[in-house]
Amino acid sequence: MLRSLSLIVFFSICCLGLQINAFGQDPQYSQYYAAPLYLNPAMTGGELTGRIGFNYRNQWPSIDAQFTTFSAYYDTYLPNYNSGIGVMVMQDTEGASKLRSTTISALYSYELKISDNAYFRPGFQASYIRREIGFYENLVFANQINPNDPFGPILPGTDLPGLGDPVSMLSLSLGGMFFTEDFWIGVSAHHVNQPNQSFLDGVSKLPAKISLHGGYRFNLGEGGMRQDFTHMRRQRYLTPTINYKRQGPFEQLDVGAYFYVEPVVFGLWYRGLPYKPVENQSNRDAIVMMVGLNLLSGLNIGYSFDYTVSQLGIQSGGAHELSLSWTLPNKYEGKPNRRDTILPCPKF
Numbered sequence: 001m002l003r004s005l006s007l008i009v010f011f012s013i014c015c016l017g018l019q020i021n022a023f024g025q026d027p028q029y030s031q032y033y034a035a036p037l038y039l040n041p042a043m044t045g046g047e048l049t050g051r052i053g054f055n056y057r058n059q060w061p062s063i064d065a066q067f068t069t070f071s072a073y074y075d076t077y078l079p080n081y082n083s084g085i086g087v088m089v090m091q092d093t094e095g096a097s098k099l100r101s102t103t104i105s106a107l108y109s110y111e112l113k114i115s116d117n118a119y120f121r122p123g124f125q126a127s128y129i130r131r132e133i134g135f136y137e138n139l140v141f142a143n144q145i146n147p148n149d150p151f152g153p154i155l156p157g158t159d160l161p162g163l164g165d166p167v168s169m170l171s172l173s174l175g176g177m178f179f180t181e182d183f184w185i186g187v188s189a190h191h192v193n194q195p196n197q198s199f200l201d202g203v204s205k206l207p208a209k210i211s212l213h214g215g216y217r218f219n220l221g222e223g224g225m226r227q228d229f230t231h232m233r234r235q236r237y238l239t240p241t242i243n244y245k246r247q248g249p250f251e252q253l254d255v256g257a258y259f260y261v262e263p264v265v266f267g268l269w270y271r272g273l274p275y276k277p278v279e280n281q282s283n284r285d286a287i288v289m290m291v292g293l294n295l296l297s298g299l300n301i302g303y304s305f306d307y308t309v310s311q312l313g314i315q316s317g318g319a320h321e322l323s324l325s326w327t328l329p330n331k332y333e334g335k336p337n338r339r340d341t342i343l344p345c346p347k348f
Contacts, residue, residue: 025247026190026209027069027092027101029055030271030288030304032243032254034323034348037073037088037107039211039243040188042123042177044109045077045084046343050328055321059306062317068093075107076328084109084123102130103171118180125173125190129206131197132166169195169206177343184345185214207248215241217344234262239346241269251276252285258346265292267304267348284309286319292348298327302348323348 029035035055036043052074059067075086086107093100109123146153175188190209198204220236243254256269267290273283286309292302306319325347 025250027057027067027090028245028252029057029069029323030254030286030306030319030321031055031267031290031302031323031348032213033241033346034300034302034325035071035073036345037075037086037105037125038071038090039213040123040175040177040186041107041125041173042109042121042175042186042188043084043343043345044075044086044107044123046075046109046121047327048077048079048342049330050074050076051325052328053323053325055323057319057321059319060308060312060316061320062315063312066317082111084111084121098133100132104128114178119178121177121179123175123177123188125175127171127173129169129171129195130166131169131199133199165199167197167199169197171195171206179343179345182217182219182344183215184343185212187212209245209247211243211245213241213243215239215345236261239344241346251283254288256288258290258348260294260346263294263296265294265302265346265348266290267292267346271306272309286310290348292323294347298329300325300327300347304348 032039055071057069069092071090073088077084088105090103105125105127107125109121112120114120171191172193173190177186188211191206192208194205194208196203197206218238220238237260240257245252251273253273254269254271258265258267269288272285276283286306288304288306290304294300302323304321308314308316308318
């Protein structure tokens, strides 16, 4: 018990005590619980069986500076080792500059039982990140044109040596999560080593990102009977959640709730910190509306739309997001299990 509490304190201090003094932002998902490995490495293997997932986000599609993000992941739980392992691949394209980032991650989590139906999970993540400027290959500088043959081959440029070459980084992240049957709270810290992301010879550190997230699931009683062989009643929940993020000078807060009437789930939340402007600009972002299905087969499908309330307005096209995950059949079904409590956070 004392050892477990000591580990909780250690990981909390590591995550919350980081100094953030650089600029930049990682991609974000509105359906952050539908991208569990991206949110917190401690959630790796949280379903106690295998899981496959995909996420796609298209932000501001009506303007040239749109952002598109795609990710895929697989994780599973190893009951003999109280451990979860997983892999994740993500590609993100940002704005008119077509800045492309490709990330490949390996994740690990370990589960500690604190008391009956109370658990703590520390998690670790190591990521290889490759970034490149997508539009650079189409640029031609003056010193690349031969004055004696202006329509001839393009000469090598010397304006900014190295600009346009891809940048590779190793990013280390960690997280922790405490949960019971209906409550959870987690903290994650990404890029704790703050790798250099500069395309030039200088140093531009990728700032660490802190996320604090949690919620509580209120049981609203059981509904009608399921139309299957289990003869069980349909579940109904109301689950308020929060997700606070900070990276460099940027801060955001997602606050809202999920309403689950098996097999349909609805979500509504607000994102922003209007009382804390950034560079004299109001920190309002979006109102997010979501609908999804949790099927008994283990298939989960979600769609959400961000109604932009920032100065860009809805003329930006908002943001569309799709999530798809499949919880694989439990190969340990029917065998003695060390616990029955599943992470209570939503799948969206």
